[in-house]
Amino acid sequence: MTQETGSGVGAIPTLEDWQHWTLVMGRAQQMMMEFWAQQMQQGQAPLAGPWPTPAFGFGEQGASSDPMAMMTAGAQAWAKGLETWGKVLGGVASPATDAQPVRDRRFSAPEWSENPIFDAIRKSYLQISDQLLGSVEDVEGVDADTQHKLRFAVRSFVDAMSPSNFAVTNPQVLKKTLESRGENLLKGLSNMLRDIAAGQLTQTKPGVFEVGRNLATTPGKVVKQTPLYQLIQYTPTTDEVMKTPVVIFPPWINRFYILDLTPEKSFVKWCVDQGISLFMVSWKSADESIADASLDDYVLNGQVDAIDSVRDLLGVDSVHTIGYCVAGTTLAATLAYLQAKGEADKVASATFFTAQVDFAEAGDLKLFLGDETMGLLQQLTAEKGYLDGRYMAATFNLLRGRDLIWSYVVNNYLMGEEPAPFDLLHWNSDTTNLPAGWHRNYLDTLYRGNKLAEKGGISVAGTPIDIDAVTTPTYIQAGREDHIAPPQSVWKIMDHFAGPKRFVLAGSGHIAGVVNPPAAQKYQYWINERPCGTLQAFVDGAEEHKGSWWPDWLGWLKKQDGATVKVEGARIPGGGKVKAIEDAPGSYVKAR
Structure with a gap:
C-alpha cells in the first residue's frame, strides 16, 4: 500500500x-x-x-x-x-x-x-x-x-x-x-x-530447440567420418534425382544446420524435395585432436576429400559444390588447387553464399584484426590450441550491438523477461571452437594480407594457386544488407574467376538473405543479364524479382547438368558400398 x-x-x-x-x-x-x-x-x-x-x-x-x-x-x-x-x-x-x-x-x-x-x-x-x-x-x-x-x-x-x-x-x-x-x-x-x-548472452528461450529433435531434422545418414568432418547423405524424397550430386561446405565457424533449421526454413529439405542428390559436410568443433589443423587440412583433408568421397560413392565424374561464408573462401582455394593440378573437372559447378575471396573491402570485421587482437588470440589459445567459439560469437554480436546485445540487456536484465524462442538465434548461440593456428592464419593471411587475391600468394600442399585461373562455372550470391561479407566484397569474385559466372544480389543480410525459402514469399533478389564491370553497374541495370532466389539457382544448376537417375543403390544413404555410421544430423554437430 x-x-x-x-x-x-x-x-x-x-x-x-x-x-x-x-x-x-x-x-x-x-x-x-x-x-x-x-x-x-x-x-x-x-x-x-x-x-x-x-x-x-x-x-x-x-x-x-x-x-x-x-x-x-x-x-x-x-x-x-x-x-x-x-x-x-x-x-x-x-x-x-x-x-x-x-x-x-x-x-x-x-x-x-x-x-x-x-x-x-x-x-x-x-x-x-x-x-x-x-x-x-x-x-x-x-x-x-x-x-x-x-x-x-x-x-x-x-x-x-x-x-x-x-x-x-x-x-x-x-x-x-x-x-x-x-x-x-x-x-x-x-x-x-x-x-x-x-560466458554468453542468452538470445533465445532456453530448452525450446534441440538439434535432431526440432532442428536439423531432414532424414539422412552419416556415411563417412574423419578427424575433421562427418559427411551426411540425405535421403531422397523423389523417384529420380539429379545425376550430378551437390556437396555443401558450411562455415566451420558455425554449425551446419543454419541450412537445415525447421523444415519450413530448411534449404536442405527444399533441395532434397527438388530432386537433388545432396551431401553435407559437418565440421568437427575443434579440440586438442585437431588443434594443428591448417589450410591444407581444410582444403585437402576436408573439401577435396569430401568431393572425392562422393564421386567414388556414387560413381560419378564430378559434383556440384556450395561454399558458405569462410567455407566459400576455402572453396575458391580448392578450385584453384584443382585447376593447378589439372583436376578441375572434378567440380561441375561452384556456388558461393556470401563468400569473399578478395578482402580489400571486407567490411567491419577488419576492425577486429589489429595487432592487439591478434596477440590476445595467441594468449587465449596458448594452452589448449583452439579458440573457444564464444569469442567469435561475441565478435559477431558486437557488429550489430544494438540488436544482438543491448536489446537483450534491456529485455533479459532490466525487464526480467526470458527472450522469445527463435531458431535462428539458437543457432547463433550454438558456438563452435576453432583451431587456433588456422584461425589466426586465416585472419592474418587472407583478411589482413589478402594473399588469396594474389597469384601465388598462398600455396596448398606446396602448390602455388591462382584464383584468376579458375574456369569452373560459378553462381555467386550476395546479401544487400550483409555486414559480414558486404556485397561489394563478394562481387570481387567476378573480377577474379575466369569461367562463366552468374551474380545474384539478394535482399536482407548474411543469414536471412541466404535462408529465404520460396514459400515464405519474403524479400527479393536482383538479376542483371548484361555484362557488368562493377557492382554499381549491376545494380543500375538490375531487374528486381520478388521472393526467394533459390528457384533461380536451381534453374542455373540444371543448365549445368540436367541429367537424372533413378533412386536406387548408392543413391540411398547406406545402400552402396559405404555403410551408414549413424543417423543425420550426426554426432559432430552435437558435440560441445
Whole structure:
C-alpha cells in the first residue's frame, strides 16, 4: 500500500513498502554473494567468460580475481551512464521536435512520446547521436581505415549510451519495476548471473530447440567420418534425382544446420524435395585432436576429400559444390588447387553464399584484426590450441550491438523477461571452437594480407594457386544488407574467376538473405543479364524479382547438368558400398 499525496503527483511509501524494497535489495545481495561463492568453489575467476570490451578485441577471461574490483568497475560504468542522463534530465527544456514519426524500435512504446520527460530524453539522445555520428564524417586528415574504426567506435558508444539501456531512464522498465515491486530486477539479476556463468548472452528461450529433435531434422545418414568432418547423405524424397550430386561446405565457424533449421526454413529439405542428390559436410568443433589443423587440412583433408568421397560413392565424374561464408573462401582455394593440378573437372559447378575471396573491402570485421587482437588470440589459445567459439560469437554480436546485445540487456536484465524462442538465434548461440593456428592464419593471411587475391600468394600442399585461373562455372550470391561479407566484397569474385559466372544480389543480410525459402514469399533478389564491370553497374541495370532466389539457382544448376537417375543403390544413404555410421544430423554437430 502507498499513501497518495494531495497533489496526485506521487506517492508516499508506507512502512510495508520500505520493508519490501529492503527485502528486494537483501535478496539481490544474497544472489550476488551466492554466485561469487559458487564460482570460487568451482575454481573459476568471477566474471569468467568471453565478454567483449569497448576496444577492438575481447576482454581477457577472468581478468580479475577480486570480486569487489569487478563489482566496483561495473558500478562505476553504470554510474557514469546515469550521471550523463541525469544531466540531460536537468538540462533539456525544449528539445528539437521530431522531423518524422519514431521508427526506432528502442523507443516504440507510447511512454517515450506521451511522457514529457521521456520525450525530452528520447529527442535529445537522437539529436546528440546524429551530431556525434555526423562529426565522424567531418574528420579530416585521417586515412579510410582510421575513419572506419572511428565510425564503428562512435556508433558502438552511441548505441551503448541509449537511455533505453538504463533502468531509471527507460519508462517501460520503471513501469515494470513498480508493477512487479522489483521482481523484474531480481529476475534480471538472476538472468545476468546465469549468462556470466555461461560466458554468453542468452538470445533465445532456453530448452525450446534441440538439434535432431526440432532442428536439423531432414532424414539422412552419416556415411563417412574423419578427424575433421562427418559427411551426411540425405535421403531422397523423389523417384529420380539429379545425376550430378551437390556437396555443401558450411562455415566451420558455425554449425551446419543454419541450412537445415525447421523444415519450413530448411534449404536442405527444399533441395532434397527438388530432386537433388545432396551431401553435407559437418565440421568437427575443434579440440586438442585437431588443434594443428591448417589450410591444407581444410582444403585437402576436408573439401577435396569430401568431393572425392562422393564421386567414388556414387560413381560419378564430378559434383556440384556450395561454399558458405569462410567455407566459400576455402572453396575458391580448392578450385584453384584443382585447376593447378589439372583436376578441375572434378567440380561441375561452384556456388558461393556470401563468400569473399578478395578482402580489400571486407567490411567491419577488419576492425577486429589489429595487432592487439591478434596477440590476445595467441594468449587465449596458448594452452589448449583452439579458440573457444564464444569469442567469435561475441565478435559477431558486437557488429550489430544494438540488436544482438543491448536489446537483450534491456529485455533479459532490466525487464526480467526470458527472450522469445527463435531458431535462428539458437543457432547463433550454438558456438563452435576453432583451431587456433588456422584461425589466426586465416585472419592474418587472407583478411589482413589478402594473399588469396594474389597469384601465388598462398600455396596448398606446396602448390602455388591462382584464383584468376579458375574456369569452373560459378553462381555467386550476395546479401544487400550483409555486414559480414558486404556485397561489394563478394562481387570481387567476378573480377577474379575466369569461367562463366552468374551474380545474384539478394535482399536482407548474411543469414536471412541466404535462408529465404520460396514459400515464405519474403524479400527479393536482383538479376542483371548484361555484362557488368562493377557492382554499381549491376545494380543500375538490375531487374528486381520478388521472393526467394533459390528457384533461380536451381534453374542455373540444371543448365549445368540436367541429367537424372533413378533412386536406387548408392543413391540411398547406406545402400552402396559405404555403410551408414549413424543417423543425420550426426554426432559432430552435437558435440560441445
